[in-house]
Amino acid sequence: MIQDTNKLNYLFQNVHKNIKHLQSLLDLHANDTDICFFQEVPFYLIRRLPSFDDPNGTPFTNTAIHGAWVLVNQFERFGDLTQVATYVNKKVLSTHSIFVDPFTFNDCNILHTRLTNNETNDSMSMVNVYNNPSRANVQTMNRLLNNMKYVEDLAILQGDFNLHHEEWDDTDDNSPNAEALLQETFIMDLLLINNDKIPTWIHDTNRSSVTDLVFVSSAALTALESSLTIDAHGRGPGDHAIIRLTFTNRMGPQPIRYIKPGSDEEKSFFSSLSSLINTFFPVEGLDSAEKIETNVNSFMDSTERLWLEKSRTIKPNSRPVQWWNDDCTTAKDNL
Numbered sequence: 001m002i003q004d005t006n007k008l009n010y011l012f013q014n015v016h017k018n019i020k021h022l023q024s025l026l027d028l029h030a031n032d033t034d035i036c037f038f039q040e041v042p043f044y045l046i047r048r049l050p051s052f053d054d055p056n057g058t059p060f061t062n063t064a065i066h067g068a069w070v071l072v073n074q075f076e077r078f079g080d081l082t083q084v085a086t087y088v089n090k091k092v093l094s095t096h097s098i099f100v101d102p103f104t105f106n107d108c109n110i111l112h113t114r115l116t117n118n119e120t121n122d123s124m125s126m127v128n129v130y131n132n133p134s135r136a137n138v139q140t141m142n143r144l145l146n147n148m149k150y151v152e153d154l155a156i157l158q159g160d161f162n163l164h165h166e167e168w169d170d171t172d173d174n175s176p177n178a179e180a181l182l183q184e185t186f187i188m189d190l191l192l193i194n195n196d197k198i199p200t201w202i203h204d205t206n207r208s209s210v211t212d213l214v215f216v217s218s219a220a221l222t223a224l225e226s227s228l229t230i231d232a233h234g235r236g237p238g239d240h241a242i243i244r245l246t247f248t249n250r251m252g253p254q255p256i257r258y259i260k261p262g263s264d265e266e267k268s269f270f271s272s273l274s275s276l277i278n279t280f281f282p283v284e285g286l287d288s289a290e291k292i293e294t295n296v297n298s299f300m301d302s303t304e305r306l307w308l309e310k311s312r313t314i315k316p317n318s319r320p321v322q323w324w325n326d327d328c329t330t331a332k333d334n335l
Contacts (some may be wrong), residue, residue, distance in 0.1 A: 008034040008092070010245040014130070014160045014212065016238035017042040022064045024236070026087065030068035033244075036087040039109075039130035039160040043075055043082075072100055078108035084128045084159075086111055095119065104150050107143045112151065125151050129159025141177045148184050157190055157215040160240065168194050169210040190215040193245075198230045200241045212240060224249060257311040262326075269310040276302050 011033045015022045019042045029036070041063050048057030065071060069087040088098050092115075101112040109130040116123040127148075131140050141163075148154065164171045165178035185192065193216050194200075199208035214228060224247045232241040259266045280299040285291070 008247065010035050010037070010156070010158075012037045012158050012212065012214065012243040012245070013235070014039040014238065014240035015042075015236075016040050016240065018237055019044065019064055021236045021238065023066070025242075026064060026066040026069055030066070030089070034089045034092050035115075035126070036069075037126075037128040037158050038085050038087070039128070040083050041073070041085040043080060070098065072098065072111065072113055074100075074102070074108060074111060077102065081108040082111075083132065084109050084111045084130045086113055086126070086128050088113075088115070101125075105143050105147050107140050109140050110144055114153070123153055124155035125153045126156040127151070127154060127158075129157070129161060131160065131162045133162045138177070141181075145177070145180050145184050148188055151188075154188060154190065155217045155220055156245075157185065158213065158243075160212050162211050163213075164209065164211075168192060168197060168213060170197055171209070185215050189218045191218050191221055193221070193226060193228050195228060195230055199232065200230055200243065202232050202235070202239055202241065212243060214243060214245060216245075220247065257307065257313055259311050265310050265312075269306065272306050272310070273303065276306065 009032060011025070011029055013025070013036075015025070015038050017040050022038060022041065025036070025038075043061055043063050045059055045061050046065075048059055051058040062075060063071070063073065063085055066087075068090055070090060070093060071085060071087055073085040074082045095118055097116045097118055099114045099116065101114060104112055105127075109132060111128040112125060113128075114123050114125045127144075129140070129144060141161075148157075161178075161181065163175050163178040163181065165174045165182065166172065167178075167182060182192075193214050194210060197210060200210050200212035202208045216226060220226070227244075227246045227248075229244045230241045231244065235241050259269055276299060280295045280302070
């Protein structure tokens with residue numbers, strides 16, 4: 001799973017049933033995003049197809065379609081009840097396959113997809129959720145909480161949950177479903193990575209809050225560097241922020257550089273360093289803050305170049321003993 005995750009950039013947003021905004025997001029991010037999760041997706045009559053039975057044609061209803069993206073949704077199963085859609089960039093599908101799991105959750109607003117690497121057969125599951133606050137029943141959250149445990153390779157869980165909890169929001173009202181969500185994600189080893197209580201739902205008159213949540217498997221977070229940005233200003237006409245999630249490989253151990261004590265390199269380094277100090281910090285002439293700042297920056301740059309010139313890099317897997325000198329070598333050779 002981790003091998004796939006580090007190649008992917010994600011975008012999440014509740015698009016508030018705005019088809020023009022949804023289309024513009026697909027246009028704008030076709031070259032910099034791999035997977036999009038959208039909630040409150042609009043479905044509408046696109047065109048009528050030729051039909052032998054209906055002189056008016058068979059209605060074809062869908063949401064935004066774009067040449068750079070493969071659309072995944074559940075409209076054929078649930079019709080207008082579904083409000084979630086996932087878009088996978090076609091460049092991802094040159095090396096991967098996408099599968100929809102309709103059985104684990106069996107809910108119109110829980111979209112479970114699995115991405116599989118065609119070469120390694122590694123897979124990861126992604127779950128896109130919209131917890132509709134206007135629905136009288138609580139089936140969506142019940143189905144999510146009861147069935148998450150059956151998704152063994154769950155890597156990304158994201159959605160507009162419409163839940164409040166002090167863990168992610170500035171509130172004292174912890175809903176039971178929010179408590180249960182934290183418990184189930186803990187069991188599933190998923191970590192909430194939302195920035196510290198930064199609102200994702202923005203309202204001019206009412207209190208803004210955090211309703212859009214991003215959970216990521218701890219395995220991915222351990223192996224990779226993650227970056228989450230919540231863009232409220234660039235959200236468009238709706239009231240939900242755009243959320244971006246990116247992964248990069250963690251930096252490996254940086255090579256250690258050293259100068260052997262007592263060596264000619266050490267003498268040369270300190271001699272050159274002394275000259276740099278005299279050059280950049282004369283007794284007179286530094287009579288303004290600007291001159292001091294300029295000289296300090298130049299001195300630091302020159303010192304770094306000098307260090308790189310005079311020092312050596314420890315070879316991988318070697319364990320040099322810093323105190324070892326020529327006398328030690330002579331004594332060893334005489335044994």
